[in-house]
Amino acid sequence: MTSLFSPPALPTTPPRGVFVTGTDTGIGKTLASALLTHAWGATYWKPLQTGLAEEAGDTATVRHLASLPPQRIISPAYALQAPLAPEAAARQEGITLAPETLTLPNIEAPLVVEGAGGLMVPITSSMMMIDLIAQLGLPVVLVTRSGLGTLNHSLLSLEALYRRSIPVLGFISNGPENKDNQQSLERLGQTRCLFHINPMPTLSPAHVQNIAQYLPSFTDSLT
Ligand SMILES: Nc1ncnc2c1ncn2[C@@H]1O[C@H](COP(=O)(O)OP(=O)(O)OP(=O)(O)O)[C@@H](O)[C@H]1O
């Protein structure tokens, strides 16, 4: 029976933050990032933003939902118009991306870095989002769907991370709560559910603040 690659050990020295990725685009990474950024007093960075022709962008969303002052926001390294993978959006705009030059900003506070889409999203013809995660060297928080279908998507994502020795702090389950799926992912994925996000009728700074106050601190999330 094939089993998942073994999860790499978490870093022994406290990491400078986390990389928030997910099993898909639209899975809830930005909402999860707003909650984490608020709960941890962290700084938020979305290095690669696409889709600005159709949306305000995740940076504006997190700034609003987490009530962030300007000093806790790092602007995207690349802000592209087409709602596509960075590689395709950049090609459409005639822009050459150089993701290999991306490094973590030199700041004290914990960093919450958000990816675009899921792990195998092309940034260039030779670099995927998962390669950027490895390059930045942060442990991962994986945002997953709570319901049917998540076991496949989440275990595929975890296996891809493990085989690249990328540490995973845990996953955030998003949608109607499903304890069976959470427990199956913890058991089969050899990881833990950091917390669950229920469907929120409205998204507001007050709602985010109300949930964030019950979330574990950055330090507690590392143990
Ligand atoms: N638990 C929730 N309750 C209510 N709305 C939600 C919830 N989770 C996500 N949403 C909404 O679903 C949409 C997609 O979520 P979000 O923008 O967080 O996805 P994402 O994974 O960050 O996408 P991208 O890959 O574009 O960054 C947003 O409009 C968001 O407000």
Ligand SMILES: C[C@H](N)[C@H](N)CCCCCC(=O)O
């Ligand atoms: C436009 C969207 N909101 C994200 N910014 C980019 C998602 C790219 C997904 C690519 C893919 O997996 O097919």
Ligand SMILES: [Mg+2]
């Ligand atoms: Mg997002």
